[in-house]
Amino acid sequence: MTKTIFNPVRGMKDLYGIDLTKYQYIIDNALRIANKYGYKLIETPIVENTEVFQRSIGDETDVVAKEMYTFKDKGDESITLRPEGTAGVMRAIVSNNISVTKNNPLKLMYYGPMFRYDRPQKGRYRQFHQLGFENIGAMSPYTDALTIALAHEILTAVGIFDCQVYINSLGELSSREDYIKAIVKYFSIYEDKLSEESKIRLKKNPLRILDSKDNNDKEICSMAPKIYDYLSKNDIKYFECICDILDNYGIKYEIDNLLVRGLDYYSHTIFELKVNNGQYKDAIGGGGRYDRLLNILGGPDVSGIGFAIGMERLMMLLDDNKFKLKENIISVIPVSENENESAFELYKNILSYDIRAEFVHIGNNLSKKVEIASKLDSNILLIIGNDEVKDNTVTVTYMNKTEEEGRNTVINRNNIINFLKYN
Ligand code: HAM
Numbered sequence: 001m002t003k004t005i006f007n008p009v010r011g012m013k014d015l016y017g018i019d020l021t022k023y024q025y026i027i028d029n030a031l032r033i034a035n036k037y038g039y040k041l042i043e044t045p046i047v048e049n050t051e052v053f054q055r056s057i058g059d060e061t062d063v064v065a066k067e068m069y070t071f072k073d074k075g076d077e078s079i080t081l082r083p084e085g086t087a088g089v090m091r092a093i094v095s096n097n098i099s100v101t102k103n104n105p106l107k108l109m110y111y112g113p114m115f116r117y118d119r120p121q122k123g124r125y126r127q128f129h130q131l132g133f134e135n136i137g138a139m140s141p142y143t144d145a146l147t148i149a150l151a152h153e154i155l156t157a158v159g160i161f162d163c164q165v166y167i168n169s170l171g172e173l174s175s176r177e178d179y180i181k182a183i184v185k186y187f188s189i190y191e192d193k194l195s196e197e198s199k200i201r202l203k204k205n206p207l208r209i210l211d212s213k214d215n216n217d218k219e220i221c222s223m224a225p226k227i228y229d230y231l232s233k234n235d236i237k238y239f240e241c242i243c244d245i246l247d248n249y250g251i252k253y254e255i256d257n258l259l260v261r262g263l264d265y266y267s268h269t270i271f272e273l274k275v276n277n278g279q280y281k282d283a284i285g286g287g288g289r290y291d292r293l294l295n296i297l298g299g300p301d302v303s304g305i306g307f308a309i310g311m312e313r314l315m316m317l318l319d320d321n322k323f324k325l326k327e328n329i330i331s332v333i334p335v336s337e338n339e340n341e342s343a344f345e346l347y348k349n350i351l352s353y354d355i356r357a358e359f360v361h362i363g364n365n366l367s368k369k370v371e372i373a374s375k376l377d378s379n380i381l382l383i384i385g386n387d388e389v390k391d392n393t394v395t396v397t398y399m400n401k402t403e404e405e406g407r408n409t410v411i412n413r414n415n416i417i418n419f420l421k422y423n
Pocket of ligand 1: 083085086116118123127129132134262283284286287305310311312
C-alpha cells in the first residue's frame with residue numbers, strides 16, 4: 001500500500017465542516033437571488049466529449065492546451081472532465097432541443113466541481129467548484145449590466161462588501177481581429193524582452209500577453225495599443241450604455257483595457273470581480289458575452305452572456321467565525337447502562353420536536369461520556385442518573401458556564417421540551 005492513498009489527489013480536497021457550511025450558505029443565497037432574476041437550475045455531466053471544450057474554449061487557450069483532464073474511456077472515446085461549465089450548458093441546450101431565441105431568452109444557473117490541471121496554490125486547485133449563470137438569447141446592454149449586477153449582488157449577499165468589478169469590451173469579431181493584428185505588430189518589436197511564456201503566446205494566443213503577471217511584460221503591455229481604439233462605433237455605444245446602467249445601479253466598476261480573460265469564446269463585454277482589500281488578488285469570479293458559442297456547438301445563432309464564481313475563492317474570504325454553529329447541540333447522557341432506557345426515551349422525545357441532539361451512551365463512565373459530548377461540540381448536556389430516573393428530572397449542564405454562572409441545574413422532565421425550545 002503506498003502512502004499516497006491516504007491523501008486526496010494533488011490539488012483536490014475534501015469538503016466538510018465549516019467549508020461545507022459556507023458552500024451551502026453561498027448556494028442557498030445564490031438560489032434565492034437567481035430565482036428573483038428568473039434563472040432555472042441545470043445540471044450537466046461532469047464529463048463531456050473532448051471536442052465540446054476544444055471547439056468552444058479554443059485550442060490555443062491554456063485551459064484546452066495544458067489544463068484538461070482528457071482520457072480515453074473503455075470504448076476508446078476521448079472524454080474530458082469539465083474545466084468549466086459554459087460549454088457543457090450550451091451542449092445541453094442543443095442536445096435537449098431547449099428553446100432559445102432572441103426574444104425568448106433562456107436563463108440557466110449551475111454549480112458543481114470543475115477540473116483543471118493547474119499548478120496548485122492558494123485559491124487554485126485541480127478540482128474546484130464553480131457557481132455559474134448563463135443568460136442566452138437577448139443581446140442588450142441591459143442584459144449585460146443586469147448580469148454584472150447579479151454577480152455583484154451574490155457576493156454582497158454573502159458578505160463581500162468590497163468587491164470591485166473590472167470591465168472591458170473585446171468588441172465584435174472584426175474589431176478584435178484588427179486589434180490582434182495591431183498587438184502582434186507591437187509585441188513583435190519587443191519579442192526579445194518578453195517572458196518565455198509571452199513569446200509562446202505571441203505565436204499562439206497574443207491577446208493573453210496582456211494578462212501576463214510578469215513585471216517586465218506588464219511594463220511592455222502598459223504601452224501596447226488599446227482595444228478601445230479598435231472598437232466600432234456600435235461597440236463603443238454598447239459598452240458606454242452598459243457603464244451608464246451600472247452607474248444608475250450604483251455598482252462601482254473600473255474599466256480595465258488590459259482585461260482579456262482566458263477563454264476564446266468571448267466577444268463584447270467581459271468582466272471580473274475581485275476584492276481590493278488585499279485578502280486575495282486573483283479574480284473571485286469572471287465572465288462575459290459570447291456571440292457564437294451556442295452556434296459553434298450546433299445550436300441557434302444567438303448571443304449569450306454569463307459568469308462563474310469560484311466557490312473555493314469565495315469561501316476563503318468568508319469569516320470562519322460566522323459559520324461556527326450557533327444552535328444548541330444537546331447531548332443526552334445516561335450515567336450508567338442502568339439509565340440507558342430512560343435516557344433513550346428522552347432522546348427520542350427531543351428528536352420528535354426536531355431539536356438537534358446526540359445520544360451519548362458509549363463510554364465506560366460519565367467523564368468519558370462528557371468528553372465524547374464535548375468532542376461533538378455539545379454545549380448542553382442532559383444527564384440522567386439513578387436519582388433523575390427516580391425523581392423524573394434531568395440534570396442540565398451548560399458546558400461553557402462556570403459553577404458560579406450556574407453550570408448545573410435540575411429540571412423536571414415534563415418541562416424539558418419547553419426548556420430546550422426557549423433557552
Ligand atoms: P473562468 O474565469 O475561467 O471563467 O473561471 C471562473 C472562476 O472560477 C474564476 O474567477 C475563479 O474564481 C474560479 N477558478 C478558475 N480556475 C480555478 C482553479 N484552478 N481553482 C480554483 N478556482 C478557479 C469560466 O470558467 C467561464 N466559464 C465563466 C463564464 C460563464 N463565462 C461566461 N459564462
